[in-house]
Amino acid sequence: MTGGSSIRDVAMKGAGYYSSSTAGAKDVIDGATPLVLDAADALPIPEDGRPITVADMGCADGGTSMEMIGKVLAALRRRAPGHPIQMVYTDLPRNDFSQLFQNVHGLSDLASPFPDMPDVYCFASGTSFHKGIFPPGSLHLGFSATASHYVSEKPCAIPDHVHMVGATGPVRAAYEAQGARDWEAMLLQRARELVSGGRLALFNFGIDEAGRYLGHTGGVSMFDTFNELWRDLAERGAIAPEEYRDTNFAQCYRTVDQFCAPLTDRENAVYRAGLRLEHVETRVVRCPYERDFSDHGDADRFAAEYIPTLRSWSEHTFVAGLSPARPAAERQAIVDRFYDNYENRVRENPDGHAMDYVHIYLVCEKV
Amino acid sequence: MTGGSSIRDVAMKGAGYYSSSTAGAKDVIDGATPLVLDAADALPIPEDGRPITVADMGCADGGTSMEMIGKVLAALRRRAPGHPIQMVYTDLPRNDFSQLFQNVHGLSDLASPFPDMPDVYCFASGTSFHKGIFPPGSLHLGFSATASHYVSEKPCAIPDHVHMVGATGPVRAAYEAQGARDWEAMLLQRARELVSGGRLALFNFGIDEAGRYLGHTGGVSMFDTFNELWRDLAERGAIAPEEYRDTNFAQCYRTVDQFCAPLTDRENAVYRAGLRLEHVETRVVRCPYERDFSDHGDADRFAAEYIPTLRSWSEHTFVAGLSPARPAAERQAIVDRFYDNYENRVRENPDGHAMDYVHIYLVCEKV
Numbered sequence: 229m230t231g232g233s234s235i236r237d238v239a240m241k242g243a244g245y246y247s248s249s250t251a252g253a254k255d256v257i258d259g260a261t262p263l264v265l266d267a268a269d270a271l272p273i274p275e276d277g278r279p280i281t282v283a284d285m286g287c288a289d290g291g292t293s294m295e296m297i298g299k300v301l302a303a304l305r306r307r308a309p310g311h312p313i314q315m316v317y318t319d320l321p322r323n324d325f326s327q328l329f330q331n332v333h334g335l336s337d338l339a340s341p342f343p344d345m346p347d348v349y350c351f352a353s354g355t356s357f358h359k360g361i362f363p364p365g366s367l368h369l370g371f372s373a374t375a376s377h378y379v380s381e382k383p384c385a386i387p388d389h390v391h392m393v394g395a396t397g398p399v400r401a402a403y404e405a406q407g408a409r410d411w412e413a414m415l416l417q418r419a420r421e422l423v424s425g426g427r428l429a430l431f432n433f434g435i436d437e438a439g440r441y442l443g444h445t446g447g448v449s450m451f452d453t454f455n456e457l458w459r460d461l462a463e464r465g466a467i468a469p470e471e472y473r474d475t476n477f478a479q480c481y482r483t484v485d486q487f488c489a490p491l492t493d494r495e496n497a498v499y500r501a502g503l504r505l506e507h508v509e510t511r512v513v514r515c516p517y518e519r520d521f522s523d524h525g526d527a528d529r530f531a532a533e534y535i536p537t538l539r540s541w542s543e544h545t546f547v548a549g550l551s552p553a554r555p556a557a558e559r560q561a562i563v564d565r566f567y568d569n570y571e572n573r574v575r576e577n578p579d580g581h582a583m584d585y586v587h588i589y590l591v592c593e594k595v
Numbered sequence: 596m597t598g599g600s601s602i603r604d605v606a607m608k609g610a611g612y613y614s615s616s617t618a619g620a621k622d623v624i625d626g627a628t629p630l631v632l633d634a635a636d637a638l639p640i641p642e643d644g645r646p647i648t649v650a651d652m653g654c655a656d657g658g659t660s661m662e663m664i665g666k667v668l669a670a671l672r673r674r675a676p677g678h679p680i681q682m683v684y685t686d687l688p689r690n691d692f693s694q695l696f697q698n699v700h701g702l703s704d705l706a707s708p709f710p711d712m713p714d715v716y717c718f719a720s721g722t723s724f725h726k727g728i729f730p731p732g733s734l735h736l737g738f739s740a741t742a743s744h745y746v747s748e749k750p751c752a753i754p755d756h757v758h759m760v761g762a763t764g765p766v767r768a769a770y771e772a773q774g775a776r777d778w779e780a781m782l783l784q785r786a787r788e789l790v791s792g793g794r795l796a797l798f799n800f801g802i803d804e805a806g807r808y809l810g811h812t813g814g815v816s817m818f819d820t821f822n823e824l825w826r827d828l829a830e831r832g833a834i835a836p837e838e839y840r841d842t843n844f845a846q847c848y849r850t851v852d853q854f855c856a857p858l859t860d861r862e863n864a865v866y867r868a869g870l871r872l873e874h875v876e877t878r879v880v881r882c883p884y885e886r887d888f889s890d891h892g893d894a895d896r897f898a899a900e901y902i903p904t905l906r907s908w909s910e911h912t913f914v915a916g917l918s919p920a921r922p923a924a925e926r927q928a929i930v931d932r933f934y935d936n937y938e939n940r941v942r943e944n945p946d947g948h949a950m951d952y953v954h955i956y957l958v959c960e961k962v
Contacts, residue, residue, distance in 0.1 A: 278645065279730045312730035315716065323701050325692035329721030333688050349730055351683065351718040363646045363679035363716055514869030 251516045253490060254292040256585050257373050259513060260431050261296045264371060267427035267591055268300050269307070271368050274423075279312040279370050280304055284373025290326045291338055293373065298341030300369070301348055303545045313348045318361055322352040328352060333551030356380070358413045362421040370418055370428045374587070377433040377479045379406045380413075386476045390458055390545070391451040393441055393481055402566050407480025412490050412498055412544040415592075419501035422594035427506070434588035436510035442481070443538075445512055450538065457569050458546065460587045466562060467550065475549025484510060507591040509567075518582035531575035537583060539567055543553070596955060617907060618665045619661040624740050625800050626880060634794035634958055635667050636674070638735050641790075646679040646716070647671055647735050652724045653742025654684040656694045658705055660740065665708030668715055669735070680715045688721040695719060695812070725780045730786040737785055737795045741954070744800040744846045746773045747780075753843045756852045757825055757912070758818040760808055760848055774847025775846055779865055780859050782959075786868035789961035794873070800957035802850045803877035807885050809848070810905075812879055814947030817905065824936050825913065833929060834917065842916025844909075851877060854955050874958040886950035898942035904950060906934055 264391065274280065281302065284293050304313055317328055327336070332350050333594035334340040355361045357372065383402040386395045392403035418428055435441045443450025443486045462472035463481050490498035511525060515535060521530035546566060574581050641647065649667065651660050664682065671680055684695055694703070699717050701707040709717060722728045724739065725747050750769040753762045759770035785795055801807045810817025829839035857865035858872035884904060888897035913933060919925045941948050 254691075260912050276643070277732075279733070285746035312733075314730065321696035321702055322693055325696065325719060326689055326721075329692065333721060335688055349720075351720050352718075353719065354700060361716065363681065366679075368802075384702075422627070469754065500620075546749060570648065 234591065238307065240552055249539065250292060250467050252513060252537070252583065252585050254295075254376050256431060256468045256511075256513050256587055257293050257296050259511070260429070260587075262333050262375075263507065264296060264300050264369075264429045264592055265303055265588060266505070267429050268303050268369055270593075271304075271427060272423065272425040273308045273311060278366075279314045280308065281314045281316060281362065281366055282369045283318060283361070283367060283371065285318045285361070285370060285372040287319050287323075287328060287352075290331045292339060293404060294331065294338055298345075298372075300371075301341060301451070303347055305348070306344060310347055314351055315342075316351045316362070318353040318357060320356060323354070325354070334400060340358065342385075347519045356419070360417050360421065362419050364421050367421040368423055368426045370422065370426075371430075372428075373431040374433060374585075376411060376430065377481055379403070379410050379478055379480050379500055379594055381406065382476060382478045385473050387473050389451075390455045390475055391454060391477045391479065391481075392524060393435070393444070393451050394455055404482075407482050408486060408489075410464050410480070411482065414498070415490050415498040415503055416501055417501040419498060419594060422503075424502075424594055426594045427593040428503075428590070428594075430590045430592070431587050432487070432590075433479075433481055434487060434510070434586065435481050436586050436588070437484060440512060440584075442453055443515075443583045444588055445582065445584040445586065449585055450581075452561055452591070453573070453581075454542065455572065457566055457573070460569070461562065461566060466565070471550050475546060479493055479544050482588070484508065487590060491590075491592055502595045503592065504593050504595055506593045507589070509589050511587055511589060513585040513587070515582040516549050517582045518584070521578065523556045527578040529580075530570045530578050534574055534581065534583070535567055538570070539561070543567075598671040601773075604768070606902075616658060617904065619880060619904070619950065620741050621662075622883060623798060623880050623954055624660050624663050625773055626878070627740075627796070627954075627956055628666055628731075630874065630958055631663060631667050631736075631796045632670055634669050634796050635736055637792070637960075638671075638794060639790065639792040640675045640678060643906060645676075645733075646681045647675065648683060648727045648729065649736045650683045650685060650728070650734060650738065652685045652728070652739040654686050654690075654695060654719075656691060656954075657684055657698045660738070661698065661705055661707060664738075665712075667738075668708060668712055672712060672715075677714060678788070681718060682709075682715055683718045683720055683729070685720040685722065685810070687723060689714065690721070692719050692721070692852050696949060712961075725784070725920055727776055727784050727788065729839055731787050731788050734788040735790055735793045737789070737793075738797075738799040739795075741800060741952075742777070743778060743781060743797065744848055746777050746845050746847050748773065749843060752840050754840050756818075757822045757842055757850075758844045758846065760802070760811065760818050763823055770847050771853065772814045772848075774849050775853060775856075777847075778849065778854070779863070781859050782865040783868055786870040786961060788863060789870075791869075792959060793961045795870075795959040797956070797959070798954050798959045799854070800848055801854060801953065802848050803876070803879070803955070804851060804952050807879060807951075808869045809955045810950045812949065812953065814949055814950040817948075817950055820937065820940070820948075821909065824933055824940070825852050827927065828933060833932070838917050842913060843883045844912050851875065851955055854957060858957075871960050872957065873960045873962055876956045878954055878956060880954070882949040885951070888945065894945040897945050897948075898938045900901060901941055901948065901950070902934055902938045905937070910934075 331338045332342050334343045353361050383406040386399055386441045432443050461467045490496045517534040546563050547559055697703045698705045698708050701710045720728050750773040798811050828834045857863045884901040913930050914926055
């Protein structure tokens with residue numbers, strides 16, 4: 229459960245690793261399944277025999293969404309028996325699409341609904357969701373969970389924190405502007421691709437009305453802990469000041485207003501392209517490891533189980549922040565020490581640590 | 596250039612390995628490009644705005660067909676400016692689709708036509724071409740090269756050879772029957788998926804009118820050499836008799852008549868489904884390593900360059916033929932010795948060794 233590079237590369241560790249280390253991400257999708265089923269119920273069924281096209285954008289190995297996708301496809305199958313359905317999984321080119329297809333085709337430990345589903349055709353795309361993935365007017369239902377917080381490029385270094393949630397002033401503004409550009413680009417592409425009456429169901433990391441976000445829900449703040457422990461390594465001379473400064477997540481956590489603006493501002497290109505907000509809500513989904521800890525009370529076990537789920541998506545950023553002049557083994561040793569420090573901190577004082585998920589849930593309609 | 600497992604897994608060695616060790620396979624596709632361009636010129640362009648769909652079935656990393664596909668898409672782009680084109684690459688789930696997408700999106704050493712091609716949407720499928728890949732009536736041009744000789748299952752062991760080209764009697768008949776079943780299944784699926792006027796361009800390993808096939812064109816027969824050297828290991832006790840017997844390529848090389856029968860026999864389900872033979876020819880494409888050798892005359896160099904191209908697609912079969920009770924390192928050592936023996940044989944007496952490609956070229960129309 230150690231090692232790994234990016235949230236995408238983690239899938240390359242083999243069947244189920246990504247999904248098992250992100251049990252909470254599956255909880256988020258499972259809990260939001262009724263929203264996707266409602267969207268599927270509202271879709272127009274093509275009258276000319278064209279396929280119904282459903283997409284999971286930012287799919288990784290498909291593991292966290294497999295159960296939900298199975299329910300959605302079954303619902304569409306019941307609505308339109310015999311009508312061809314295209315299921316398209318998308319992610320960046322370096323994603324482990326082979327693991328995805330093995331999961332989809334029932335060749336891994338994961339239960340797959342696909343082998344038993346007639347007239348469903350499964351595809352993958354390696355095209356970024358900031359670009360055009362589908363022909364115009366061909367997408368019926370686009371789903372994406374926990375993917376749009378990645379921005380297409382880092383606008384600048386964050387000198388005093390590792391994540392934009394800890395940034396202020398012009399640095400914060402630069403990340404928010406990059407986040408707005410990418411979010412609008414993604415929505416504009418989908419507006420072009422959706423059929424009239426098509427839906428997007430988008431469940432993304434964000435900042436809720438109470439200022440909560442991932443791992444920052446009233447207890448010990450996860451990103452502040454990352455920052456403290458990383459800065460501590462700089463203060464001890466284990467990493468250089470420039471390495472501390474240049475270690476930043478290429479992410480933007482958007483507020484509810486920032487998520488909704490392109491869909492409600494009548495002057496915005498997304499609104500003008502016909503994309504409308506149908507539903508918005510925020511939810512906090514409890515960290516499954518902290519929940520288990522509240523049952524078993526074993527701090528050693530909690531620390532040992534909790535750190536891998538943080539590490540699975542964050543390690544790449546810390547490794548990448550270190551100077552490429554360091555040998556790979558040295559970089560790895562520094563990052564091992566960093567997570568060991570985090571684990572020790574949790575073990576010694578476990579209370580308040582929790583990677584609670586905070587998502588903004590949006591459903592949009594193309595009018 | 597050692598190691599590797601199947602012809603598919605070879606792509607996992609990284610960018611270009613598969614393609615560089617199969618330069619001849621690219622020669623075959625490059626030489627047949629006019630046939631594919633003619634087929635593309637004859638396609639009907641959808642009048643209702645539905646996308647034009649082109650497929651490369653059995654694509655591996657996409658490297659050997661990239662230049663040809665670029666020309667075909669450019670020709671279609673000129674015929675139908677602005678019309679959406681879907682390019683779908685298909686292979687089995689364990690194929691390295693990440694490498695494929697990196698090649699397609701211009702993220703590897705290979706030159707890719709895709710980043711500069713407007714309104715082209717690229718997808719992948721992990722569905723076997725013996726099954727349904729596309730919705731009915733949605734495929735315009737299906738291309739496949741050097742893939743259909745793999746049969747979906749081995750019908751029986753070949754007791755006295757490693758390949759069905761060396762088998763006789765009921766064993767040969769069993770492989771030919773399996774080859775016929777798989778070929779018809781593949782064609783029937785495509786007949787269902789093609790639009791009226793759609794084309795298939797299928798260039799496959801086969802046995803030509805003169806009895807020639809891959810590596811068996813008048814000089815030293817490659818498959819007979821494989822068989823002699825593998826049996827030699829059995830006779831020396833390096834492998835068990837059962838291991839010799841159970842080492843068989845899951846392949847069928849079909850004759851021209853066997854390839855054409857489903858397309859010309861009016862009682863055949865493929866013919867009845869509307870698939871017609873438009874063009875058939877056979878070609879021998881000279882082994883690029885033997886051709887180089889005829890220039891440089893250096894037997895050591897020829898042997899060193901020639902064996903890896905054989906090994907790239909054959910090694911998996913020899914490793915898989917060995918008892919799983921042997922440790923992996925022991926299996927690898929046996930197979931290393933086997934290819935060393937082949938290399939020594941070529942070095943000592945290079946004349947006549949050549950992996951000339953023998954393909955049956957078919958173009959079919961869906962009426």
